Amino acid sequence: MVNEDLNLDSAPRAMVAENHETAVSIQDVKKSFGETQALRGASFSARAGEIHAIVGENGSGKSTLAKIMSGIVLPDEGSVDIHGHHVSSPAEALKTGVATVFQEVLVAEGASISDNVFIGSQGVWRSRMSRSEQHRRATDVLEHLMGHSVDASALVETLSLADRQWVTIARALVRSPRVVIFDESTAALDLSGAARLYAQMERLRSEGVCVVIVTHRIAELTTFADSATVLRDGIDVGILRGSEITESRLIELMTGVKERSGLAPQSRRLSKGATADIVLQAAGLVATQGARPSDFVLHSGEIVGFAGLDGQGQAEFLQTLTGVRQAINGEVTAVARTGAAHPISNLAEAITANVSYISGDRRKEGIFPNLSIFENFGMPLYRHHRRAGVIDRTAISARFDAMSKTLKLRAGAPSNPITSLSGGNQQKVLIGRELAQDPQVVALNDPARGVDISTKRELYAQLEHLALEGAGIIYLSTEIDELIGLCDRVAVFRDGALLGWVTGDNITSDRVLAGMFGHLEADFDVEKALVEQQ
Amino acid sequence: MKQQSRFGRFTSKSAYAFAAWGLLAVLLIVCAVRAPYLFTASGIGGLLVSAVPLVLVVMGITVTALVGSGVDLSAGPLMIFVNVTLVKVLFDQQIGSPVAVIAWALGIGVLIQIIQAIVITVARIEPVIVTLSAFLALSGINLVILAQPGGQAPRWLAEWGSGRSILAPMTIVLITAILGWWAFTRTQLFTNLRLVGSNQRTAFVSGVPVTMIRVVAHGISGLLIGAGGLAYTGQIASGNPTQGGTYTLAAITALVLGGISLAGGRGGVLGSIPGAIAVTLISFTLTTFSLGSLASFVVQLSYGLILVAALLISVIIPSLWRKRQEVKAS
Numbered sequence: 001m002v003n004e005d006l007n008l009d010s011a012p013r014a015m016v017a018e019n020h021e022t023a024v025s026i027q028d029v030k031k032s033f034g035e036t037q038a039l040r041g042a043s044f045s046a047r048a049g050e051i052h053a054i055v056g057e058n059g060s061g062k063s064t065l066a067k068i069m070s071g072i073v074l075p076d077e078g079s080v081d082i083h084g085h086h087v088s089s090p091a092e093a094l095k096t097g098v099a100t101v102f103q104e105v106l107v108a109e110g111a112s113i114s115d116n117v118f119i120g121s122q123g124v125w126r127s128r129m130s131r132s133e134q135h136r137r138a139t140d141v142l143e144h145l146m147g148h149s150v151d152a153s154a155l156v157e158t159l160s161l162a163d164r165q166w167v168t169i170a171r172a173l174v175r176s177p178r179v180v181i182f183d184e185s186t187a188a189l190d191l192s193g194a195a196r197l198y199a200q201m202e203r204l205r206s207e208g209v210c211v212v213i214v215t216h217r218i219a220e221l222t223t224f225a226d227s228a229t230v231l232r233d234g235i236d237v238g239i240l241r242g243s244e245i246t247e248s249r250l251i252e253l254m255t256g257v258k259e260r261s262g263l264a265p266q267s268r269r270l271s272k273g274a275t276a277d278i279v280l281q282a283a284g285l286v287a288t289q290g291a292r293p294s295d296f297v298l299h300s301g302e303i304v305g306f307a308g309l310d311g312q313g314q315a316e317f318l319q320t321l322t323g324v325r326q327a328i329n330g331e332v333t334a335v336a337r338t339g340a341a342h343p344i345s346n347l348a349e350a351i352t353a354n355v356s357y358i359s360g361d362r363r364k365e366g367i368f369p370n371l372s373i374f375e376n377f378g379m380p381l382y383r384h385h386r387r388a389g390v391i392d393r394t395a396i397s398a399r400f401d402a403m404s405k406t407l408k409l410r411a412g413a414p415s416n417p418i419t420s421l422s423g424g425n426q427q428k429v430l431i432g433r434e435l436a437q438d439p440q441v442v443a444l445n446d447p448a449r450g451v452d453i454s455t456k457r458e459l460y461a462q463l464e465h466l467a468l469e470g471a472g473i474i475y476l477s478t479e480i481d482e483l484i485g486l487c488d489r490v491a492v493f494r495d496g497a498l499l500g501w502v503t504g505d506n507i508t509s510d511r512v513l514a515g516m517f518g519h520l521e522a523d524f525d526v527e528k529a530l531v532e533q534q
Numbered sequence: 535m536k537q538q539s540r541f542g543r544f545t546s547k548s549a550y551a552f553a554a555w556g557l558l559a560v561l562l563i564v565c566a567v568r569a570p571y572l573f574t575a576s577g578i579g580g581l582l583v584s585a586v587p588l589v590l591v592v593m594g595i596t597v598t599a600l601v602g603s604g605v606d607l608s609a610g611p612l613m614i615f616v617n618v619t620l621v622k623v624l625f626d627q628q629i630g631s632p633v634a635v636i637a638w639a640l641g642i643g644v645l646i647q648i649i650q651a652i653v654i655t656v657a658r659i660e661p662v663i664v665t666l667s668a669f670l671a672l673s674g675i676n677l678v679i680l681a682q683p684g685g686q687a688p689r690w691l692a693e694w695g696s697g698r699s700i701l702a703p704m705t706i707v708l709i710t711a712i713l714g715w716w717a718f719t720r721t722q723l724f725t726n727l728r729l730v731g732s733n734q735r736t737a738f739v740s741g742v743p744v745t746m747i748r749v750v751a752h753g754i755s756g757l758l759i760g761a762g763g764l765a766y767t768g769q770i771a772s773g774n775p776t777q778g779g780t781y782t783l784a785a786i787t788a789l790v791l792g793g794i795s796l797a798g799g800r801g802g803v804l805g806s807i808p809g810a811i812a813v814t815l816i817s818f819t820l821t822t823f824s825l826g827s828l829a830s831f832v833v834q835l836s837y838g839l840i841l842v843a844a845l846l847i848s849v850i851i852p853s854l855w856r857k858r859q860e861v862k863a864s
Contacts, residue, residue: 072738094741106733106739107733110732110799110800111799116729120740124723124746126721127722
């Protein structure tokens with residue numbers, strides 16, 4: 001499947017100025033983090049005076065590639081050459097003229113805005129520029145970027161998140177870089193802010209700087225990127241140049257043409273479909289500040305997918321539905337099998353109503369890393385299995401065995417620490433933990449992050465089994481492929497609100513992506529394209 | 535955004551030091567009633583001179599706290615290590631010239647702090663564990679070198695320490711240290727140090743040589759603690775191996791009173807110096823009450839209570855201040 005895409009590289013390159021030298025050249029780079037292989041032999045090269053995008057789905061390794069170019073991550077194998085230098089630390093990257101704006105908004109709290117702009121670029125002992133000069137330049141650059149005036153001597157935490165992002169962008173710009181890497185830098189910016197950033201990128205290009213942008217927002221780069229390297233599963237699968245960069249070509253490469261059917265094998269369940277019984281509903285729900293209110297209904301036996309670009313409010317919406325997060329406005333109600341309605345406004349009510357939430361961020365919101373596999377599984381069951389106030393370990397043990405069999409858990413002794421398991425198996429324990437409580441609604445927040453494909457398939461089978469038994473399931477994924485073939489309906493989120501539904505056979509990468517991205521194309525009628533209610 | 539006045543900016547950036555200055559003011563008022571002789575030239579001089587060793591040690595641990603190494607438990611025993619080696623090893627070897635003594639005191643302080651910094655940054659062991667180990671090891675070594683209080687300081691140093699006037703050599707040392715600090719805060723090194731302390735990851739990805747900055751910060755701390763050992767030796771004109779723990783606790787009390795963030799990056803000697811003077815004043819104030827044999831317990835008890843009270847106040851006042859600023863702004 002990969003080979004077919006490779007010949008795209010031989011496409012005409014006339015669109016790009018030929019006489020610019022190669023600024024970045026990366027050959028066959030490999031990098032693993034523990035069990036996850038982030039890069040599996042990726043190559044990348046970009047020239048001075050071009051805007052070169054690195055595109056790929058979440059987990060395709062694009063951020064790792066950016067970190068390697070910035071000297072933050074060292075590759076396991078392969079060569080990295082930037083303007084003839086080998087970059088192996090951020091300080092060296094700085095000397096070579098590489099400046100990176102990261103996805104995380106990295107500022108030093110407690111320090112002034114001006115210090116945050118000039119951090120790192122002023123040497124160790126003596127500053128290259130007087131403090132008043134730094135102050136003046138920071139004010140100038142930031143006013144230009146933010147579009148409003150700012151007191152550069154104020155503490156950086158007095159700024160909004162978007163303005164802090166501008167501080168990190170200004171940090172890159174004041175270094176007069178030869179290579180600038182923007183890693184998902186528009187995430188915290190609004191549309192006019194993004195436009196100002198694009199103007200900056202074009203200015204840099206005209207000055208002969210090599211501009212590398214890492215993004216999964218493909219609509220935004222079709223208009224102004226000169227080249228785009230597409231990554232999939234840690235390998236570069238093709239380079240598009242100039243007019244070849246279109247949404248459809250990019251999506252084709254990102255998802256893999258032959259894999260359009262999605263990750264989940266076509267289900268036997270879908271034909272049976274959902275029942276008419278409502279298990280969870282929300283009216284006028286507002287989960288994030290400033291979002292439009294949304295209504296939502298989940299039926300028994302149904303698997304609903306949640307899709308959207310990162311930070312479009314889908315995760316917050318999911319957490320509000322399950323009582324993890326307080327709703328800003330609106331109501332959530334779970335309907336029990338008996339027909340009784342349980343309002344959900346906090347976690348305790350969600351637990352009584354048998355609504356479970358499973359986080360994909362295992363380390364932060366899932367596991368107790370210093371406890372055993374068994375304890376991680378049994379934690380919420382202690383309440384139920386007690387004899388005269390003493391925990392009945394035999395009963396829980398029996399349930400653990402049943403769980404590990406149905407979920408095909410690959411683990412050593414149950415008394416081993418949970419951290420001895422791979423990410424996928426940790427996730428299984430967490431899912432087993434929720435399932436053991438006989439949930440009526442299961443909400444999964446990107447549970448398959450960093451999980452291998454066979455484990456994913458086992459997870460899908462388990463969810464389908466659960467749906468067949470009458471539970472309602474919400475599956476939030478950052479990879480659209482996961483939703484295809486698994487979900488009866490997919491809700492697409494934008495700007496914190498539920499934008500519309502894609503149902504049944506219409507659930508394809510193209511359609512979901514169109515809903516997620518389309519807003520940047522002026523003539524795209526989102527409402528018409530997406531509102532295909534059942 | 536509204537431009538703040540110079541004064542407004544200064545007060546809002548120095549809000550952390552309110553607790554220390556406030557406590558100092560309260561203690562001075564108590565002293566004015568209980569012991570008016572403090573407010574004579576020699577009274578103030580005596581207070582400052584007796585506070586000098588602690589002030590220098592507190593300045594030292596302020597640097598390590600700023601760079602993000604948390605509380606340095608080893609500071610007290612390190613200061614005492616300088617003290618006992620000066621009166622035992624150097625004095626026994628007939629080494630007494632000012633140059634040699636000063637070089638030894640400062641050098642050994644820097645050396646031991648740099649060793650700790652390397653263990654912290656290169657071997658990546660939690661700073662508190664490293665400094666605790668150094669605390670224990672140095673406390674033991676101090677007792678091996680000098681089993682009980684005794685020994686003799688070089689005569690010139692003892693003379694330095696005996697002055698009690700407001701322009702005694704020790705107050706000049708203090709003024710020099712404060713001026714030196716002021717110059718230090720204006721260097722790029724200090725900016726880097728604070729940036730590393732407030733967010734090490736940001737500093738690292740921005741190309742700041744984090745390890746080097748941290749090692750240098752510990753070195754500067756060692757310099758100040760070494761100077762503290764020198765001042766202490768001059769003050770008591772002999773050696774005392776038992777005071778390490780007391781000094782560590784007093785220094786940490788002063789650091790926390792001074793509003794220095796133990797997470798790094800925030801604060802400065804504007805808080806920790808009045809903090810150190812306040813800690814000295816607490817025990818002085820208590821001696822004006824006749825507590826007899828209870829005195830030492832009461833001193834510790836008051837440290838604890840005052841520390842908690844001061845911290846509560848230092849949490850409440852800045853938040854009230856911020857609210858007021860917000861109300862003003864809107």
